[in-house]
Amino acid sequence: MFIKAIDSLDEGLNVFWSDNSSSCYPWFWLRDHSESEEDLHPDTKQRQIDSFSKSVNNNISKVWVDEASESVYVKWTDQSQSCLSFSLLKSMENPNLPQSNAIKLAKIWNTPSEINMFPEMSFEELMGDEGIKTWLTHIQRIGFVIVNGAPATSDATEALMERMAYVRNSIFGGFSVWDNKLENPDDTAFTSLSIEPHTDGTYVHDAPGLQTLHCLKRDSIGGENQLIDGLAIAEKMRNEYSDAFNILCNVNIPGRYIKPDTYLEAHRPLFRVNDNGDVIQVSFNNHDRAPFRLENEQMANFYDAYKIFHNLANDRSRQFEFMLEPGKVLTFDNWRLLHARSSLTGYRQLCGGYHNREDFESKLRAI
Numbered sequence: 262m263f264i265k266a267i268d269s270l271d272e273g274l275n276v277f278w279s280d281n282s283s284s285c286y287p288w289f290w291l292r293d294h295s296e297s298e299e300d301l302h303p304d305t306k307q308r309q310i311d312s313f314s315k316s317v318n319n320n321i322s323k324v325w326v327d328e329a330s331e332s333v334y335v336k337w338t339d340q341s342q343s344c345l346s347f348s349l350l351k352s353m354e355n356p357n358l359p360q361s362n363a364i365k366l367a368k369i370w371n372t373p374s375e376i377n378m379f380p381e382m383s384f385e386e387l388m389g390d391e392g393i394k395t396w397l398t399h400i401q402r403i404g405f406v407i408v409n410g411a412p413a414t415s416d417a418t419e420a421l422m423e424r425m426a427y428v429r430n431s432i433f434g435g436f437s438v439w440d441n442k443l444e445n446p447d448d449t450a451f452t453s454l455s456i457e458p459h460t461d462g463t464y465v466h467d468a469p470g471l472q473t474l475h476c477l478k479r480d481s482i483g484g485e486n487q488l489i490d491g492l493a494i495a496e497k498m499r500n501e502y503s504d505a506f507n508i509l510c511n512v513n514i515p516g517r518y519i520k521p522d523t524y525l526e527a528h529r530p531l532f533r534v535n536d537n538g539d540v541i542q543v544s545f546n547n548h549d550r551a552p553f554r555l556e557n558e559q560m561a562n563f564y565d566a567y568k569i570f571h572n573l574a575n576d577r578s579r580q581f582e583f584m585l586e587p588g589k590v591l592t593f594d595n596w597r598l599l600h601a602r603s604s605l606t607g608y609r610q611l612c613g614g615y616h617n618r619e620d621f622e623s624k625l626r627a628i
């Protein structure tokens with residue numbers, strides 16, 4: 262992409278692109294977004310220019326395009342100079358509120374049969390040079406990935422998780438090993454009971470982005486895991502139950518986690534949407550929902566909407582069922598998929614932990 266022509270107007274610089282598009286960038290915006298070494302630290306990419314302490318004189322002395330460096334230069338009458346790359350200008354061509362792209366390439370699935378190219382790979386591939394890209398892309402596309410052939414040890418599982426980023430700390434600790442025989446379990450996850458479809462961390466402001474689980478030892482019957490694409494339910498509700506969808510986008514539902522000396526609580530709508538109306542986070546845990554009350558009519562409408570979501574999430578035809586076994590490491594997007602578990606008898610030992618959402622997004626941008 263190159264610039265065909267520029268035109269200095271009172272309100273800003275009009276740039277005409279080779280694809281025949283054009284955009285007028287305000288003068289103050291150009292100065293504030295300068296990428297010159299003085300204005301933007303070349304290593305940290307942190308803004309150095311002080312755009313606000315003194316009122317700057319935005320009179321222009323000269324504006325020119327330098328094809329060699331693919332940049333636009335502005336010389337101001339106060340002798341300072343701004344420099345902006347074609348790529349920055351092009352990426353900012355259309356005014357748009359900041360967006361995250363982590364969910365943009367999602368291929369939603371209503372039933373397991375709609376999962377194209379099953380998201381699995383070998384441990385060896387993941388730990389190799391290009392493996393992380395495949396791993397991330399599977400999660401971005403389908404919402405989960407299964408790594409086969411992993412050594413059934415906590416060390417190997419932790420190394421697998423750290424291939425992406427550091428493991429997040431939470432009320433349950435960081436990377437953890439647990440079994441279903443704890444004397445005083447502080448969550449149903451650490452028991453043999455069944456658990457309904459849910460997302461983790463509805464009681465924290467920043468729910469875990471990814472969750473990884475690996476069963477290290479299994480001498481049990483039952484305990485299958487189910488995964489459900491919450492994004493697919495959101496789109497179905499948007500299309501078929503639009504009033505209910507809107508309610509679930511707007512009602513802040515409290516989640517809580519209580520144990521001695523701890524009382525976590527956070528509030529979020531079941532569907533969090535961005536400025537474009539795209540669903541960027543699904544939060545649902547009926548077990549952890551805290552008491553709350555709306556006006557009676559609103560409450561009744563909320564219950565109706567919540568019930569629709571609940572019943573769709575519990576529809577077995579929407580659930581991908583998977584048995585955690587030694588050697589198979591499951592990682593899923595906790596902002597998109599719901600997970601559930603059947604009850605089990607016998608013994609099993611698991612390990613795993615969480616990753617932050619921003620670290621998942623960071624790696625997606627960086628690869």
Ligand SMILES: [Fe+2]
Binds near residue numbers: 459460461600
């Ligand atoms: Fe969970």
